Amino acid sequence: MEDIKNWFKEFYIHESCWDLDISKKVRSFLNINPIKVSSRPYSNISGNLSGQEFDISKQRLYLTRHEGHFFRKCPGTQGAACCNYFVLNLGQQCNMNCSYCYLQSYINSPLTQIYTNIDEALMELEGISRQFPDAPFRVGTGEVVDSLSLDDLTQTSSLLVNWFSKHPKLTLEFKTKSNNVKNFVNLNHAGNVVVSFSINPEVIVNSEEHRTASLQQRLVAARLCADKGFPVAFHIDPMIYVPDWEMHYTSLVNVLTSMFTPREVKWISVGALRFIPEMKNILRERFGGKTSVLEAELFKSHDGKLRYDQRLRNKMFKHVVDEFKKADLKYPVFLCMESHESWLGTFETSPRKIAGIESFFKPLPTVST
Amino acid sequence: MNLVPINIDLSLNFFPQNLWPMSLPLVCGADSKLVLGFERFLGLDGSQKQMALVLDQKAHELLPQLYDVNQMSGFEFLRFNKVLNNESDSSTLLAWPLELQLYCDQKKLGLKNIKPLTYVSQFMPQISEALLSLTPTSSQLREVIELLCDLNFQNKYTWFDLKPKSNIDEWLKDLNQKRFPITKNADTEAKKELSQVSWPKGVNAKWENKGDQASLIIQSRVFSNIQWKKLRDELAKIDLSENTWKI
Ligand code: SF4
Secondary structure: OOOHHHOOOEEEEEHHHOOOHHHHHHHHHOOOOOEEEOOOOOOOOOOOOOHHHHHHHHOEEEEEOOOOOOEEEOOOOOOEOOOOEEEEOOEEOOOOEEOOOOHHHHOOOOOEEEEOOHHHHHHHHHHHHHHOOOOOOEEEOOOOOOOOOOHHHHOHHHHHHHHHHOOOOOEEEEEEOOOOOOOOOOOOOOOOEEEEEEEOOHHHHHHHEEOOOOHHHHHHHHHHHHHOOOOEEEEEEEEOOOOOHHHHHHHHHHHHHHHOOHHHEEEEEEEEOEEOHHHHHHHHHHHOOOOOHHHOOEEEOOOOOEEEOHHHHHHHHHHHHHHHHHHOOOOOEEEOOOEHHHHHHHHOOOHHHOOOOHHHHOOOOOOOO | OEEEEEOOEOOOOOOOOOOOOOOOOEEEOOOOEEEEOHHHHOOOOOOOOEEEEEOOOOHHHHHHHHOOHHHOOHHHHHHHHHHOOOOOOOHHHHOOOHHHHHHHHHOOOOHHHHHHHHHHHHHHHHHHHHHHHHOOOHHHHHHHHHHHHHHHHOOOOOHHHHOOOOOHHHHHHHHHHHHOHHHHHHHHHHHHHHHOOOOOOOOEEEEEEEOOEEEEEEEOOOOOHHHHHHHHHHHHOOOOOHHHHOO
16 A cells, blocks of 8 residues: 555645535645635546546545435346445545456546545435334445545544444445555444455455555454454455466465454455456556456356356356365355356355355345435 | 539548438538548549539538537547547557558447557558458457457467468457467367267257356257157266366
C-alpha cells in the first residue's frame, strides 16, 4: 500500500460539502489543496472510459453528496446462486489497481468520488431495519470502492462499526485488499462486522493486484481483527490459472489455515476470473503484455461474461475446497457468482444444502431500492 | 445553392460506406470541398471541372449534418474524425492499408472490433495480405483479429507461427489451438475417448463446446417401447471414464 496522502493529483469538493466534518478530515489529511466547485467538475463519459481516462480518474478526487438510494441488492449474476447480499455505496472508484478489476468496464465517471452524506445512508439503513426487524440482512460497502483503502481519509469505518453495534441483527461486511484496519479495530463492537479480505497467492498479488497490500500484510491485518473479536472472512477470488497454480493455491490455503481456525472464519468464498468481453480493450490498453489475465483461456458464459471452461473451473474450485477439507472439514467455503454446475462439480450438492453457509442463500424480504 | 461547374476539392474524402445515388448531383460546401458523391472519383483527382450543387455552408460544417456517426463502421468513423480534425488517437489504426480498412468496414466491424489491430501493427503487411486473400466473413474476421492480438501479447510467436497455412477455417482452428491449448487438448482427448466407444446402432454421440460449457450430446430416435428398452440396456453397458469430462 502506497502513501495515500500524496496519491491524488486533483481534489475537488462540492461547495455544499465544504464545511462538513468529513470534508474537513479529508482536507487536513491530504497533501493537496482542494478546489471548491459549485457543480461536478467533469461530467460522465458516454460509453466506457479509455485506459488513460480511467488512470486519471483514480487520482482525481471529488467529495460530493450521493443522490438517490445508498442501499441496494447485489445484482449477483444471471443463473448464479445468489447469496442475499446488499450493497451500500459510499463512493466510486478505487485507489488500487488490479488488472482484472471490473470497474474498468463499469465506471464512466472520470472521478474518484467519496460521498459525504453517510448520515443519510445510515438513516436509510435505519428505516430498512425498522421495516424488517428480524431480517438478518448482510450489507457490504466494497462493491464500487474498496471498503477500507481510503479509510484514512474519511474514517467511515469507525462510524459504521459504532452504528452496527446498535443494530446487532444486521451484518456489515468490510471487503478489502488493503490492510487498513487501524481506524476501527480497537472499537467496541457487537460481533456483527465481518472484515473480509480478498486474497490470492503472492505471485498473483505481485503480478495483478497493483498498489494493494501484500498477502502477508492482509493476513496479519485479518489476524489482528480476529484477535479483537471481529469475525473475519476471505474471498479467494478471482482465482487465476497461472503456471504451478495448484502449488500456489495450496500454499495459500496452508498459510490461511495455519493462521485461522474454522471457528474464527465466517466464510471463505471462492470464485474464478470473469469479466465482460467489452473489458478486453481497456485491459489491453492498460496492462497488455504485463498480465496473465489476457492469456487466460476464457469463453463466453451463460451471462455473457468471459469465464474459464466449466471443467477447468471445477478443477480449480475442487482443488481449493479439497485443500481446506484436508486441513479441517469445518472451514465454511462457498462459491461466489458461480453456476449450479460449478456447485455440483465442486461440492456435489447445491449451496442451500451445505452446513455452515446455507443461511446465506435463504431468501430474505424484498427491499424496494 | 447553385448547380455550377467547379474544380472539386476531394480533401474530405473519408471513403464513406453509404453511396450517394448516381441520379443526384455531386454536393460541395461553399469552399468547393466535396461532401457527397466521393465514390464517383475512384482513381481520379477531381482536377477536371464537374457540375456540382454548391451549398452555402462550409464543408466542415456540413459533414456532421450529412453523416450519422452512430451508423459508421470502426475505420470509417476514424477516417471521418480525421478529415474533420476531431481529436482522437487513431494514427496507429489508420496506418493500416486502406484496402483492409474498407474490407473491415464492409464487414461492419465496429471500433471495439478493430481496436486489437493496434497491438499487432508489427505484422501489418502480413495480416493485411492474409485477410484480403482469405476473405473471411464478418464473424471470422472479428475472431481472427482477437486471436492474433491475444497471441501476440504472449510474446512467444513469430509471424511464421501465426500465419495461415491454408484456408480461413484451418487458420482459425490453428490460432484457437494456440490460444486455448488446455481447453482444446481436453476436447481432443474427450473426442478420442468417445470415438473408442461402440455406441448402439442409430445413436449419434458428439462432443460439443458451447461457450464455457463442454458436453456430450447423445441423440437417438426411438419409435417403440421395445426399441427404448433395447437402447436403454445397451447404453447402460457403456462405461465412460471420468477423464472424459476432466481437463
Ligand atoms: S481492489 Fe477491488 S476495486 Fe480496487 S482495483 Fe482491485 S479489484 Fe478494483
